[in-house]
Amino acid sequence: MNIFRLLGDLSHLASILILLQKIQSTRSCRGISFKTQALYATVFITRYLDLFYDWVSLYNFVMKIFFIASSCYVLYLMKYKYRPTHDPSIDTFRVEYLLGPCAVLALLFHYRFTLPELLWSFSIFLESVAILPQLFMLQRTGEAETITTHYLAALGAYRALYIPNWIYRWFTEDMVDPIAVTAGIVQTALYLDFFYVYFTKVLQGQKFELPA
Amino acid sequence: AHDEHGHDEL
DSSP states (O other): OOHHHHHHHHHHHHHHHHHHHHHHHHTOOTTOOHHHHHHHHHHHHHHGGGGGTOOOOHHHHHHHHHHHHHHHHHHHIIIIITGGGOOGGGOOOOTHHHHHHHHHHHHHSOSSSSHHHHHHHHHHHHHHHTTHHHHHHHHHHOEEOHHHHHHHHHHHHHHHHHHHHHHHHHHHTOOOOHHHHHHHHHHHHHTHHHHHHHHHTGGGTOOEEOOO | OOOTTOOOOO
């Protein structure tokens, strides 16, 4: 554990709390992509299968349980409790275009040819693109509630912080995880456009609006 | 090298 990873994980934790706060306080999941949330639940469930047979640490265990539970809870809120506030007609990204290629990539790039390792690889690739339906929706509507942009910023910060973490681990532990690093860099790059608008508009007190 | 003890990152 190093400071970058800890801050990254805390940022990830914060992003989920912000998302829950957004849904509860506005009593609405408007502006949130159900598809992205469903992909995250898939990511956590396929990645954290090792909960059942591999003990890393209490920290690791608690975080994994939290990420699985909170992502499923968000799906419940969107699908049942606040269902009328979710508009599927603007959440139109075709997730099969993500799931298929990620499955193929997992078959090509993995550390061991076992089911848990293939699912782990799949989850890494899927996480790297899981935000796309959300960003696509943002692009379509051209605007977002400020709290939703804070959610995305915290999520992006989590990914960005994992990069110095890998550099640090490379130097101090001689540890490199090429699959996670490659997918992680792609994932972080997807946020660059969003971050530009977030820093130049939202943090200056303006509404998140994309140029027409 | 890849961590032989499994995946310790979240």
